[in-house]
Amino acid sequence: MTYHEPLSQMSIGISISESDDLAVLGLAEEHLRDAMTEISRHMLAMGARLVYGGDLRDNGYTKLLFELVTRHRRDADIADVRPAIANYLPWPVHSLKSKEYLTKLREDLEGMGELYCLDREGNSIAEDADIGPNPTAFSDEDWSSSLTAMRHVQTQATSARVVLGGRVTRFKGRMPGIAEETEIALKAKQPLYLLGGFGGCARDIASEMGLIPDVDKPTNWPGRMGFSSWGSSDLANGLNIEEIRTLARTVHIDQAVALILRGMLRLSQ
Known part of the structure; x- marks a missing residue:
């Protein structure tokens, strides 16, 4: 009889980037x-496929995910032939790389x-x-439209999304990338x-969704106020309200991993 890992039928979107306020929170x-690393490692070990849209910096999160796959994914579900990770690159990002580099x-x-290069x-x-390299300078609209298109494609390829961190300054697009990915997932009624x-x-x-106390000295980035119209029930993630609130505020990685897996396992059953 073929053994199936608990999350072998799930594709999990990962939304992460640097936080501007880590130092204020006493974190690095x-x-x-x-x-x-811990969240991704546990999901890979349980058979999940990870989906990420990001750049190709040598010290970036994309490379970290690729390294995790080589070290941690167990290939116990022989019926699941999907590669463990899918990375989507929007048009301006891959256009700055040579064809030889991407190959x-x-x-x-x-x-x-799997590496997917997308057009506009x-x-x-x-x-x-x-497809590259392209010496042409990209406009703000080039970045905004292609990033939004990539995030819609990502959402269609995933069954749930994990969101943490995220820069709210010096971003490209109509709003911070983490915010747009979260908004698209909410509108798609995807577990979040x-x-x-x-x-x-x-x-x-x-904070806007009322899951944690209001943030001191908030940065009013584009689209922020719109999240106040969403509530805990819109997360549809298999957790009850107390578990959702705990996940939203915890800095303990083991606790966060346990809650995420609890919700996913409930949904998978």
């Missing part, structure tokens, strides 16, 4: 990376992950297409796990 970048990255990921409208570009304890955009969203 390492805390955010550790949280992402080498795909080769390194073979059997473990979010359509997947063929691997053998001549919101971790506000690590600051950033996720903390602001949790």
Whole structure:
């Protein structure tokens, strides 16, 4: 009889980026990376497929996810032939890389992950297409429209989303990336796990939704007020209100992992 890992049928979107206010909370970048590492490691070990849309910096979260796949995913579910991770790159990001660089990255990921390069409208570009590098400067509208398109494609490819951190200044797009990914997931009625304890955009969203106390000296980034129209029931994540509030405020990684997995297992049953 084929053994199936508990989350083998789930594709989990990961929304994470640096927080502007980590130091104010007494935290450092390492805390955010550790949280992402532990959450991702447990989900991979339980058979989940991870979906991420990000850049290709050598010290970025995309590379961290790729490293996690090589170390931690158990391939017990032989019926699930999907690579463990899917990374989506919007048009301006991959256009700044050479075709040789992207080809080498795909080769390194073979059997473990998939790399999707998208055009301006979010359509997947063929691997053998001549897509970069592009010396043309990209406008704000180029970034905004392509990032929004990528996030809609991501949501269609996922069955749940985990949100933590997130820059609310110096971002590209119509609102902070974490906020847009959260908004799209909410509108799609997708299970959402919101971790506000690590600051950033996720903390602001949790505050607007009434899950944690109001944030001191809030930054009024575009679209922030719109999250006040959503409530805990809209998260649809398998957790009760007390568990949702605990997840929204905790800085204890083990507690956060336990709550996320509890909600996902409830939904999977």
